[in-house]
């Protein structure tokens with residue numbers, strides 16, 4: 069049987085749509101893939117290239133998933149990896165100069181995520197109209213020294229908007245960055261008619277609430293795609309506070325003892341006057357629990 073090649077452009081959990089030519093075809097997984105999917109969550113994700121057999125009613129059955137060039141993923145507990153999107157060319161970390169102020173550590177976290185997933189990474193500093201040029205250059209310097217491209221933009225003055233547009237052309241890109249930095253503004257100013265949503269799910273709502281599970285690839289007028297996925301937001305939260313919170317919940321005895329550490333940001337590894345290590349030495353916290361806690365924290 070002759071299979072057709074498709075690109076998964078929309079996925080809302082069990083349901084998937086693949087683009088075949090200019091058609092958007094609803095698809096299901098072949099039974100043998102489904103059994104695998106029970107062991108691996110999100111077996112097929114947006115950006116996957118798949119082989120499809122067409123049914124008489126026009127819908128498709130995904131028969132095979134082609135090898136991925138890259139993976140945007142989130143690392144969970146026990147080495148478990150959750151893939152958010154496949155075959156993404158580049159991760160664009162968008163920060164703003166002010167409101168909110170640029171955070172180098174967030175940029176660096178996403179550079180690490182990009183490297184891990186074999187994606188290119190670019191840092192965009194938006195709202196450049198709100199900060200002095202010298203400050204902007206100082207933020208960019210360590211990134212540029214590490215070989216990372218930094219693009220300065222402003223919706224207000226139009227600075228860098230053409231550069232941003234050419235960055236997206238012909239590529240599959242995912243935009244990451246805190247709420248309020250101007251991701252939607254940048255995209256809307258470039259593609260006013262395209263009705264593209266980026267990281268829409270959490271805006272104006274509380275963390276983790278009202279989440280949609282729909283991920284999609286938006287085709288760009290100039291070629292290329294923008295990835296919209298709630299996963300990118302959960303990735304930020306996961307690697308920031310949710311992960312720590314979840315781990316703290318799992319080790320209440322460590323959390324309790326940690327209140328007595330000398331340093332508020334104590335990692336309970338090498339710091340002096342660490343109440344957690346003291347509790348371990350006194351036998352109040354089991355050593356094995358302590359070691360597992362450190363392993364979970366990636367220490």
Ligand SMILES: Nc1nc2c(ncn2[C@@H]2O[C@H](COP(=O)(O)OP(=O)(O)O)[C@@H](O)[C@H]2O)c(=O)[nH]1
Pocket residue numbers: 194195196197198221222223224225246247248249250251252253254271
């Ligand atoms: N001064 C200034 N404000 C901007 C710029 N870009 C976006 N904003 C404003 O920042 C706010 C948040 O923008 P938005 O696109 O919703 O951010 P998102 O949450 O990252 O999608 C809006 O009020 C925008 O008008 C810019 O380049 N300069």
Ligand SMILES: [Mg+2]
Pocket residue numbers: 251252253266267268271
């Ligand atoms: Mg937005």
Ligand SMILES: [Zn+2]
Pocket residue numbers: 326329330334335336337339341342343344345
């Ligand atoms: Zn400590």
